[in-house]
Amino acid sequence: MDDTQEPRWLDLDEQRTFMAFAYMLVQLPAAFDAFLQRTAGISLFEYQIIAALSVAPERTARLSRLAEFTASSLSRLSNGVTRLEERGWMRRTPDPDDGRYTLGVLTDAGWDKVLAASPGHLGEVRRLVLDPLTKVQQQQLHRISERIMRVVEPDKPPINDRLRDLPHLRGRPTHAEPQCLEQPVEATQDS
Amino acid sequence: MDDTQEPRWLDLDEQRTFMAFAYMLVQLPAAFDAFLQRTAGISLFEYQIIAALSVAPERTARLSRLAEFTASSLSRLSNGVTRLEERGWMRRTPDPDDGRYTLGVLTDAGWDKVLAASPGHLGEVRRLVLDPLTKVQQQQLHRISERIMRVVEPDKPPINDRLRDLPHLRGRPTHAEPQCLEQPVEATQDS
DNA sequence: AAAGATTGAAATTTCAATCTTT
DNA sequence: AAAGATTGAAATTTCAATCTTT
Numbered sequence: 434m435d436d437t438q439e440p441r442w443l444d445l446d447e448q449r450t451f452m453a454f455a456y457m458l459v460q461l462p463a464a465f466d467a468f469l470q471r472t473a474g475i476s477l478f479e480y481q482i483i484a485a486l487s488v489a490p491e492r493t494a495r496l497s498r499l500a501e502f503t504a505s506s507l508s509r510l511s512n513g514v515t516r517l518e519e520r521g522w523m524r525r526t527p528d529p530d531d532g533r534y535t536l537g538v539l540t541d542a543g544w545d546k547v548l549a550a551s552p553g554h555l556g557e558v559r560r561l562v563l564d565p566l567t568k569v570q571q572q573q574l575h576r577i578s579e580r581i582m583r584v585v586e587p588d589k590p591p592i593n594d595r596l597r598d599l600p601h602l603r604g605r606p607t608h609a610e611p612q613c614l615e616q617p618v619e620a621t622q623d624s
Numbered sequence: 625m626d627d628t629q630e631p632r633w634l635d636l637d638e639q640r641t642f643m644a645f646a647y648m649l650v651q652l653p654a655a656f657d658a659f660l661q662r663t664a665g666i667s668l669f670e671y672q673i674i675a676a677l678s679v680a681p682e683r684t685a686r687l688s689r690l691a692e693f694t695a696s697s698l699s700r701l702s703n704g705v706t707r708l709e710e711r712g713w714m715r716r717t718p719d720p721d722d723g724r725y726t727l728g729v730l731t732d733a734g735w736d737k738v739l740a741a742s743p744g745h746l747g748e749v750r751r752l753v754l755d756p757l758t759k760v761q762q763q764q765l766h767r768i769s770e771r772i773m774r775v776v777e778p779d780k781p782p783i784n785d786r787l788r789d790l791p792h793l794r795g796r797p798t799h800a801e802p803q804c805l806e807q808p809v810e811a812t813q814d815s
Numbered sequence: 816a817a818a819g820a821t822t823g824a825a826a827t828t829t830c831a832a833t834c835t836t837t
Numbered sequence: 838a839a840a841g842a843t844t845g846a847a848a849t850t851t852c853a854a855t856c857t858t859t
Contacts, residue, residue: 443746443754449784450762451749453769456693456783457776462649462693464776476827481650497841502647504654509828511843514829531843533836554709555634558642559683563634565771571641573764580756585648585655592639592647667849688819700850702821707849723817723858 461561473550478503479513482548483522486539486548488596495534496525498613522546652752659748663739669694670704671741674713677730678738679787686725687716713737 443451466477481503484490500510514537518521522543528534539547558564561573579591589595657668664671672694674806677683691701701804705719705728708714719725730738770782780786 442743443750447750447754447762450766450769451679451753452784453766453773453782453785454753455749457773458649458653458768459695460773460776462653463808495841504650506829507842508830508844512827515843527836528841531837531841533839535842552633558636558646559634561775562642562645563638565775566768570681570764570768570771571638573761574768577757577761577765577768578641578648581753582644582648582651582759584752584756585651591644593643596643633859668855686819697851698820699822702847718858719819722819724817726820808819 446560463535464561465554469554472553473546475546475550478505478516480554482510482513482517482537483539483543483547484551486523486537487544489539492544493536495528496537499537501613513614517543626802637640654744655752656748660741660745663744664737666737666741669696670708671745673701673704673708673728674730674738675742677714677728680730683730683735684727686719687728690728708734791804 462477469475469477469480475483482499485499485502486494496510496514497507497515500507505513514523514525518525520609521540523537523539526536526538528536562574566574582589582592640811653668660666660668660671673690676690676693677685687701687705688698690705691698694701696704705714705716706758709716712731714728714730717727717729755764757765773780
């Protein structure tokens with residue numbers, strides 16, 4: 434963003450900043466994974482898959498998209514989906530638009546599972562990430578995350594834009610509880 | 625930090641903040657892992673082990689400490705160390721202070737490996753994390769990371785404090801290049 | 816007994832084919 | 838041929854013993 438030369442080493446402040454950040458980067462997902470495993474009997478990876486489906490149009494997404502979203506290989510994702518199918522939480526179906534794609538669809542049981550696991554997980558999100566920060570820090574964290582991802586994925590728009598442009602989930606209450614995962618549902622439409 | 629009631633769901637801003645953050649949390653380590661694998665033939669997990677040793681007193685640390693640092697099980701760490709031993713980069717030795725512990729020691733070849741892999745990795749750190757942020761954002765990221773980790777690990781001091789209190793690595797140049805990993809070396813002593 | 820570490824078996828992930836559809 | 842997905846074999850990780858030292 435600022436200097437174009439080739440600085441081999443980080444200065445002291447940069448080292449400390451990165452060490453604090455990198456340490457969090459390793460520890461926090463492990464904390465979420467352990468929590469989900471303990472409270473919902475599901476790994477963070479599997480939760481991410483069904484949570485993504487729960488906010489997708491028709492609760493359906495291409496496996497390749499899910500692989501991107503979870504930063505996993507198609508192979509790993511395929512195996513994960515097989516496991517989730519065996520548990521009855523999702524199923525596969527070929528994409529009618531292009532037979533090369535396979536769609537993953539969340540089942541009703543999968544939807545129930547997301548609804549059951551989410552409050553606890555989001556409680557941890559609040560406890561570990563949101564509550565410790567001031568409002569300003571939350572906003573900064575949002576901006577910082579987007580700035581970093583803009584470099585990691587130069588060709589892709591911000592994740593929230595990608596999720597928001599799902600023109601879906603309109604009148605689909607299906608369950609009494611609002612879902613409010615990582616992605617707004619009804620609120621999405623009019624913002 | 626602010627409210628003590630039990631809010632089940634996140635509001636729209638909170639959802640977006642967390643989605644942007646969580647997405648980075650998944651994608652960024654994958655990017656570092658892929659980079660290290662490609663440029664140094666080593667996983668992020670393995671790099672973290674030898675990099676931690678390279679800044680430790682006597683280039684030595686207990687395996688249980690390394691497991692904590694890498695957020696991995698002792699079993700996983702033990703297997704990883706075996707692999708690194710097979711590659712000649714570290715070796716085990718019983719802790720003379722307490723025979724229950726096993727110490728991991730970085731070999732000279734391991735030190736060389738860290739020196740060979742670090743510039744590239746730190747270049748990625750700069751490119752993906754530091755350069756996209758303003759100075760203020762870098763400082764915020766440091767503080768945010770520490771605030772979050774203070775809740776994740778309530779009993780532990782900040783990671784940078786834990787690393788700094790290693791009274792070590794004084795006159796131990798051994799190699800021409802400065803190392804400057806995620807942790808200062810000479811600078812550590814007089815700060 | 817408790818803490819740290821290791822081990823074998825099972826589960827998961829990676830890697831390199833292979834398969835299917837376009 | 839190219840893109841997406843799956844599969845089997847190999848590598849890694851997890852889980853539940855087991856082992857060693859205190």
